[in-house]
Amino acid sequence: MMRQAHKRSKLRTRAVVAAAALLLGGGGTAIVANHASAGSAGDTGRSEQQNTAPAAMTISCPDVGDRLENVPAAAQPAVSQGLSQLDAQVARAYGRLTGAGHDTGGHDSGHDAGGGHGSSGQDGAAGAGAVLGDLQQQRTETIGRISGSVRAAGNGPAGSGADGLTGLSRCTTREVSTAAADDSSRPLSSRLGDRGMPGGPSRADFADIRKAPAAKRTPATGRAGSTGTFTTVCGRNENGHFNPDNVIVTPGVRNGAHHMHDYVGNKSTDAFSTDASLAAAGTTCTNGDKSTHYWPVLRVLNGKAAPDAKAPGGGNDGNMGTVLRPSSVTLQFRGSPVTKVTAMPRFLRIITGDAKALTNGLANANASWSCTGFENRQLKDKYPICPDGSDVVRTFAFQNCWDGRGTDSANHRTHVAFARADGSCPRGFRAVPQLVQRITYDVPAGVPFAVDSFPEQLHKPVTDHGDFINVMPDALMAKAVSCINSGRTC
Structure with missing residues (x-):
């Protein structure tokens, strides 16, 4: 249960936050200092950084699976592979954007070779324009294969929804606020801070x-x-x-x-x-x-x-x-x-x-x-x-x-x-x-x-x-x- 936490020393707070940041992957150490500050500041002495409106960045893409209207049995394997590839492509793009560099295990999920553009995330966060451009190209190719498999297995595009998928390749970035509305969760601050953990x-x-x-x-x-x-x-x-x-x-x-x-x-x-x-x-x-x-x-x-x-x-x-x-x-x-x-x-x-x-x-x-x-x-x-x-x-x-x-x-x-x-x-x-x-x-x-x-x-x-x-x-x-x-x- 998420019980009220007891006060901990500043040293332990920094150690826990650092460990959690490292645990959650690349980019975590960049905000450890803010976590430690949040955990050690008094109620009347919060830093100016905490009083800003913190936000996290994410990628928003149309959900192709939710738009499917008919998938003939013969097309199901290709559709399954395609949907998994789309998810992996977004994850890699998110990793590039944030510098997190998630490894999505391409060979296990059937990821296509087109997802490799700078996907390692080892060089830190990439520019949003380049990330979204590469992502759109990958999604266009994958959605095209999904649509083609549905059309080929069915009786043409009528009623399949296949043609309507082609406009779903474009994604955008968006900010997600991480500012708490009140202090009801202040006991978490020593572990999380206002901005939370990467991801x-x-x-x-x-x-x-x-x-x-x-x-x-x-x-x-x-x-x-x-x-x-x-x-x-x-x-x-x-x-x-x-x-x-x-x-x-x-x-x-x-x-x-x-x-x-x-x-x-x-x-x-x-x-x-x-x-x-x-x-x-x-x-x-x-x-x-x-x-x-x-x-x-x-x-x-x-x-x-x-x-x-x-x-x-x-x-x-x-x-x-x-x-x-x-x-x-x-x-x-x-x-x-x-x-x-x-x-x-x-x-x-x-x-x-x-x-x-x-x-x-x-x-x-x-x-x-x-x-x-x-x-x-x-x-x-x-x-x-x-x-x-x-x-x-x-x-x-x-x-x-x-x-x-x-x-x-x-x-x-x-x-x-x-x-x-x-x-x-x-x-x-x-x-x-x-x-x-x-x-x-x-x-x-x-x-x-x-x-x-x-x-x-x-x-x-x-x-x-x-x-x-x-x-x-x-x-x-x-x-x-x-x-x-x-x-x-x-």
Whole structure:
């Protein structure tokens, strides 16, 4: 838990900050002096530098994957490779811009040879114009290959969305403010400072949960509603199932996520999983549920090198620090306030939240952070500072309406939707059991933490997201629906 930190000596403050800066990669040592100043200045004696409006620089690019409308099966391998290449290109450009020099492990992710223009980042930050020019050229080539593969595998461009991708190659730089709105997170200053650590997070990314607004009330359940719950117990990844793959978004590509995932449930899930392999695999769930649940790992920024500090998904992709194991994981399915739910189809895939919400905007963001004992208060764009004795809580409430057709869609979003404010599903959708993943962590006292992310997303809390593939046997799903519709707790 993020408890109130005790006062530390100036010497220890400088040592911790220096270690964290070095841990997080190139460029960190340039701002160590500012961190040390922030940690040692009194409340009435802050430096002039702290009173300016600090900002971090990032790169914002249109999300090609989110614009896909139709991906024929024959085109999926090329599309997966292309999307992973686009992510790696942005990461390399961000490294050039900041001098961080992240190694994105090109041979593992299928990165194209066109991404090598000054990508090492060893000579410090490069000019924004040159970086963006090279990036646009690389993206134009890669997007062209994605579009070509979709057209070649389908019946021409009509309805595929392939032609509409060609205008998505241009990226921009943008500043992200790291100024905290108040001093609620001052105990973090000795570890973070106002500007934070290279690549994030900053003091502005933390807030006292006791000052967070109360969560919005859910619609009252009507007579036709479904009030039961079904809980599946799958452990908390005691078996150490980690990888940086994303079988939903980039199937067939190693390190397709460019950040590390924590898994519970299906024991076999990786980039090359198929419906058949998932159905044949073992599970950590106690009731025979073979579903796949995964989310980005949470790390404490304590200056200690993790085993993946030089590996894809870890340090090579800008994700550093010690991986925290969850204290608990609860997987619960809930009903609808206005109607009965129908069964999810087997192999339904759902992503909730947006790993690129910092640059994409909040349209698909669904992060929710809190603390045990304070879950009537939720933070969407801040990490919580929890009182002593309280654990950090991540909650993912998944989309609860399905279009009744496919188990996935080209952008992995349009086949499912959230219920409207009154609890009803949008037209053309039907209510299905709503999965709620709740994960808790005992975060060491006074130590900052962050979720794994793409480098240019700066480890912002708003980028948190969860993934789910339903591999329940049909009989078990029928039991879950019966429990929910009859108002029972199962």
